[in-house]
Amino acid sequence: MLLGSATSVALDVSERLRGWLPFAQRRRAWLAALFLILFPLVAPFKALATMILIYGLYALGFNILFGYLGLLSFGHSALFGTGAYFCGIAIAHFGLPWWAALSLGVLGGVLAAAAIGVLAIRTLGIYFAMVTLALSQCLYYLFYQATDWTGGENGLTGVNVKTINLFGFGLDFVNPLVHYYVIAAFVIVALFALSRILASPFGAVIEGVRESEARARASGIDVVRVRFVTFVVSGAFCGLAGALLALHLSIVPIETMHYDTSGLAVMMCLLGGMGTFFGPFVGAAIFLLLENLVSLYTVHWQLIVGAAFIACVLFFPRGVWGTILQRSRT
Amino acid sequence: MAGLTLQLLGLQLFTGVALGALYVLLAIGLSLIFGMLTVVNFAHGAFYMLGAYVGLWLLMHGVNFWTALILVPLAVGALGLLVERTLIRPLYGRGLDYPLLLTFGLSYVIVELVRVAFGNTGYPVDTPDALQGAVDIGVGYFPLYRLFVIAASVVVLVGLWLFLERTSFGLIVRAGARDPQIVRILGVNVARVWLIVFGIGTGLAGLAGLLAAPLQGVIPEMGGPILAEAFVVTVVGGMGSLLGAVVAGLLVGVVVSMTSLFAPEMSRVAIFALMAIVLLLRPQGFFGRAGLMS
Amino acid sequence: MSGEIILRTHNVSKRFGRLNALNGVSAEFRRNVITSIIGPNGAGKSTYFNLLCGALRPSSGTIEFEGRDVTGLPQHRFAHMGIVKSFQITTLFPQLSAHENVRLAAQVRVTIFDMWRPRASLKMLSEQADFILERVGLGHRRDRPAALLAHGEQRALEIAVALASEPKLLLLDEPTAGMSPQETREMMDLIVRLAAERTIILVEHKMKLVLGISDRLIVLHHGELLAEGAPDEIKRNELVKRVYLGQRDH
Numbered sequence: 001m002l003l004g005s006a007t008s009v010a011l012d013v014s015e016r017l018r019g020w021l022p023f024a025q026r027r028r029a030w031l032a033a034l035f036l037i038l039f040p041l042v043a044p045f046k047a048l049a050t051m052i053l054i055y056g057l058y059a060l061g062f063n064i065l066f067g068y069l070g071l072l073s074f075g076h077s078a079l080f081g082t083g084a085y086f087c088g089i090a091i092a093h094f095g096l097p098w099w100a101a102l103s104l105g106v107l108g109g110v111l112a113a114a115a116i117g118v119l120a121i122r123t124l125g126i127y128f129a130m131v132t133l134a135l136s137q138c139l140y141y142l143f144y145q146a147t148d149w150t151g152g153e154n155g156l157t158g159v160n161v162k163t164i165n166l167f168g169f170g171l172d173f174v175n176p177l178v179h180y181y182v183i184a185a186f187v188i189v190a191l192f193a194l195s196r197i198l199a200s201p202f203g204a205v206i207e208g209v210r211e212s213e214a215r216a217r218a219s220g221i222d223v224v225r226v227r228f229v230t231f232v233v234s235g236a237f238c239g240l241a242g243a244l245l246a247l248h249l250s251i252v253p254i255e256t257m258h259y260d261t262s263g264l265a266v267m268m269c270l271l272g273g274m275g276t277f278f279g280p281f282v283g284a285a286i287f288l289l290l291e292n293l294v295s296l297y298t299v300h301w302q303l304i305v306g307a308a309f310i311a312c313v314l315f316f317p318r319g320v321w322g323t324i325l326q327r328s329r330t
Numbered sequence: 331m332a333g334l335t336l337q338l339l340g341l342q343l344f345t346g347v348a349l350g351a352l353y354v355l356l357a358i359g360l361s362l363i364f365g366m367l368t369v370v371n372f373a374h375g376a377f378y379m380l381g382a383y384v385g386l387w388l389l390m391h392g393v394n395f396w397t398a399l400i401l402v403p404l405a406v407g408a409l410g411l412l413v414e415r416t417l418i419r420p421l422y423g424r425g426l427d428y429p430l431l432l433t434f435g436l437s438y439v440i441v442e443l444v445r446v447a448f449g450n451t452g453y454p455v456d457t458p459d460a461l462q463g464a465v466d467i468g469v470g471y472f473p474l475y476r477l478f479v480i481a482a483s484v485v486v487l488v489g490l491w492l493f494l495e496r497t498s499f500g501l502i503v504r505a506g507a508r509d510p511q512i513v514r515i516l517g518v519n520v521a522r523v524w525l526i527v528f529g530i531g532t533g534l535a536g537l538a539g540l541l542a543a544p545l546q547g548v549i550p551e552m553g554g555p556i557l558a559e560a561f562v563v564t565v566v567g568g569m570g571s572l573l574g575a576v577v578a579g580l581l582v583g584v585v586v587s588m589t590s591l592f593a594p595e596m597s598r599v600a601i602f603a604l605m606a607i608v609l610l611l612r613p614q615g616f617f618g619r620a621g622l623m624s
Numbered sequence: 625m626s627g628e629i630i631l632r633t634h635n636v637s638k639r640f641g642r643l644n645a646l647n648g649v650s651a652e653f654r655r656n657v658i659t660s661i662i663g664p665n666g667a668g669k670s671t672y673f674n675l676l677c678g679a680l681r682p683s684s685g686t687i688e689f690e691g692r693d694v695t696g697l698p699q700h701r702f703a704h705m706g707i708v709k710s711f712q713i714t715t716l717f718p719q720l721s722a723h724e725n726v727r728l729a730a731q732v733r734v735t736i737f738d739m740w741r742p743r744a745s746l747k748m749l750s751e752q753a754d755f756i757l758e759r760v761g762l763g764h765r766r767d768r769p770a771a772l773l774a775h776g777e778q779r780a781l782e783i784a785v786a787l788a789s790e791p792k793l794l795l796l797d798e799p800t801a802g803m804s805p806q807e808t809r810e811m812m813d814l815i816v817r818l819a820a821e822r823t824i825i826l827v828e829h830k831m832k833l834v835l836g837i838s839d840r841l842i843v844l845h846h847g848e849l850l851a852e853g854a855p856d857e858i859k860r861n862e863l864v865k866r867v868y869l870g871q872r873d874h
Contacts, residue, residue: 072427074372074434119609126370126569129430130561131609137558138602145595201731201746202739208728211717218677218711219729219789220703221736229737259554263434270431300446306438313432314420 028277029195033188037181046176048292052285053180053187054245055268059280060194061109061237062265067274068198069230070210071125075116075132076238076265078139081257082112083239085143085150088246092158093149097165102186102243109239110232112139117231121224133259140257156252173247183244190240195277197233206230238265267309273322282321340469342591343584348476350583351483355538356556357563357575358490359531365570366503366527368426369418372434374535374560375553376441381406381536382548383444386455395458398540399482406536407529414528419521437553445550452549479541486537487576490530494572503527562605568618577616630655630793630823631676631707636685638671645671647847648685653793658819660826660834663844664867670712670797672844673827677709677795678702689793704733706792710782712801712827718771722762722781725770727753729788753788760784760814776807783814793823800833812837831868835859843867 040049062076086108090101116139120131143150150156164171164182171178197203205226209216213223246252255261264287272283287305294301316323356378363371371377381402388398413436421428457475464471494500502518539552546552559582567578582601590597608615631653638646646668653659661669674680675687678699686695689705717725730749744750757763760780765773770781779799786794799815800808815824816837828834834841834855841858843850851861858864 122613134558134561141598197739199742200739201735201743215715217699220700220732222700303442309435
């Protein structure tokens with residue numbers, strides 16, 4: 001019965017979307033920006049809203065590789081975590097300004113992706129998931145043991161940014177609303193960048209490689225190189241998300257590098273809708289809302305999420321947003 | 331001084347072989363499942379953990395260890411049969427990623443169910459009385475239980491080899507792994523073969539979990555790191571190769587135990603270095619090929 | 625320009641494990657000439673074909689293109705040099721439109737890694753794609769996803785995609801596979817028109833078609849070169865006749 005009314009709501013939304021869809025697709029980054037700007041005014045908890053932003057961006061980075069290119073990686077926690085740690089270390093150990101730390105975070109994601117990519121990209125498709133899991137686990141251990149730099153088991157503390165100095169204006173980062181909007185600003189920039197990339201010639205190449213590697217190769221596309229570059233681009237987005245996480249939490253927990261966090265990206269992307277622009281954010285929202293909601297009743301919320309994920313794999317492989325999109329096209 | 335070090339090396343080598351034996355059991359299960367079903371079982375670590383907990387439960391209820399050795403793989407294998415039939419079968423033909431994703435989600439469910447039943451904290455598991463103590467193996471005294479783990483794995487391997495080489499079912503498994511189309515055309519019920527192979531693979535994982543329990547205790551998270559390690563073994567050995575699973579499993583076990591002797595901080599990371607080297611030099615693994623039984 | 629050698633294989637062999645698919649095949653292909661590779665099933669035609677376009681690497685022997693040794697280069701490099709193949713089993717970008725299939729192939733020659741420019745701004749690629757689609761008779765199917773085209777249309781799209789890569793050497797693997805007689809005629813006419821500007825290598829096992837349009841024939845049998853020459857010579861060749869005895873579509 002619950003499923004029935006949920007389906008009818010989804011169909012209802014699809015109906016309304018049908019007319020708006022072409023318009024929405026062309027202006028997707030603007031729409032997303034608008035939504036994100038209005039979001040905290042309607043969302044009950046600002047902290048949750050910010051988490052949705054950050055994890056949504058993380059899932060977005062993952063989606064570039066999985067949803068658009070079609071490569072399933074289980075090592076994205078390494079990209080996310082390295083970004084978080086690079087940013088955190090820049091602030092906590094070196095006292096660098098926030099913009100330098102964020103840039104280093106992006107760089108961290110890029111470097112981690114390059115390192116893992118060099119080894120993983122050459123493998124046959126089926127190995128990729130396994131190798132990325134193993135390599136990110138390796139990075140987890142390395143970061144865990146580098147206690148002097150990372151704080152080891154207890155995480156990196158002291159990532160404290162009180163004010164964001166922007167062209168002379170000092171923004172009070174401690175204020176939750178300001179906090180949200182600063183982070184949202186970066187996420188919005190990232191969304192515009194992604195939209196740009198997807199609409200670029202490279203975006204077309206990614207689609208082609210996903211559709212048929214054999215055809216791509218025969219037409220002159222170096223598939224291995226495309227995979228590597230896409231992985232690195234994905235790393236940039238995930239690194240930024242990680243850096244924002246460090247800023248948001250003021251600490252970097254070691255769990256950020258754990259393979260469970262890799263699993264998070266996979267779950268959010270699938271739940272929301274892989275290969276769609278908004279899907280990752282929808283997925284992040286669903287996941288985090290579920291987690292918050294279910295853990296009010298039981299500590300075993302992972303059971304519910306796991307079951308929901310299995311249901312999605314079996315019945316809604318396009319995820320919530322993807323299914324809505326599909327229904328509204330037919 | 332030198333004699334002491336040699337003895338120490340020898341003992342550490344045997345420890346590595348004992349650890350390797352567990353890796354072999356896990357990797358063979360993974361390889362069988364992949365070779366036949368083309369499914370990368372991301373729940374393999376969870377089944378391993380389940381085997382340990384089922385064993386714990388049986389032991390807590392007065393079942394002796396030897397009976398548990400038989401019951402645990404059967405129980406876990408039975409669950410594997412159920413999972414294949416109800417959850418994985420609907421996904422065939424949808425692309426390689428979907429069964430993988432499903433098993434991944436399943437691992438969360440299995441781990442959480444175990445947490446529901448047994449709580450979050452770990453339990454130690456006593457070594458069975460008959461297998462306590464140490465035995466002089468020439469280079470020194472080596473725990474009897476670890477010898478048993480090696481011996482049990484050998485027995486299982488031999489049994490598996492006989493099954494695959496000497497029975498008609500085994501022949502179908504080998505043929506199906508090489509060319510699933512032909513097997514189907516010949517009228518063999520491929521679905522049933524896949525079902526049973528999945529059961530065997532998960533049963534092996536469960537057995538490995540039970541064998542590991544007295545060595546490291548049980549804890550709901552124990553499946554996670556072992557999954558990564560099992561993946562390293564299959565990448566090094568070559569996915570789908572039984573021989574590769576054996577060779578790589580032993581190699582990885584020895585690498586772990588030797589590094590923990592010389593550079594303990596690097597012992598967990600050393601195997602990834604090994605995997606990296608293999609990926610750079612021979613990405614398909616030592617014995618890597620699409621078919622099983624190479 | 626016609627008559628000079630554009631592609632040459634020296635003693636090329638290909639082994640798959642213990643299977644010797646191709647054994648020491650040496651042949652030359654001349655510019656602006658239609659050469660067909662024929663032979664009974666299992667002769668090694670597909671293997672040889674895939675060696676010529678770089679999809680496979682020879683186990684031994686060398687391949688020369690325009691005088692350069694290209695043995696062992698990856699397939700995408702072959703495509704960039706101007707050696708372009710079409711597939712026997714239709715291989716397109718299924719969910720992309722016919723237009724996009726061709727546009728992407730054309731785009732690859734201009735840019736792959738540009739992440740900044742909107743691809744819509746590369747108008748000449750779009751125009752080029754439409755032009756090629758018209759040439760192969762698919763102009764009216766421009767916006768249809770490739771997977772939804774009729775079989776004959778898909779084969780034509782294969783050619784269009786290959787053309788978008790501006791091939792000097794066009795390799796066609798059984799282009800009329802699965803086509804009706806009408807479609808086959810149209811395809812053959814298209815191939816003859818294309819041959820005016822570029823070199824074509826065909827693999828076909830429908831002998832009648834091949835004898836009609838080829839300038840040269842290369843006959844493979846059991847992985848070896850059995851005979852080569854003009855269609856008339858090959859038709860009279862005793863060895864070839866014996867090998868094809870029992871083949872129904874002469």
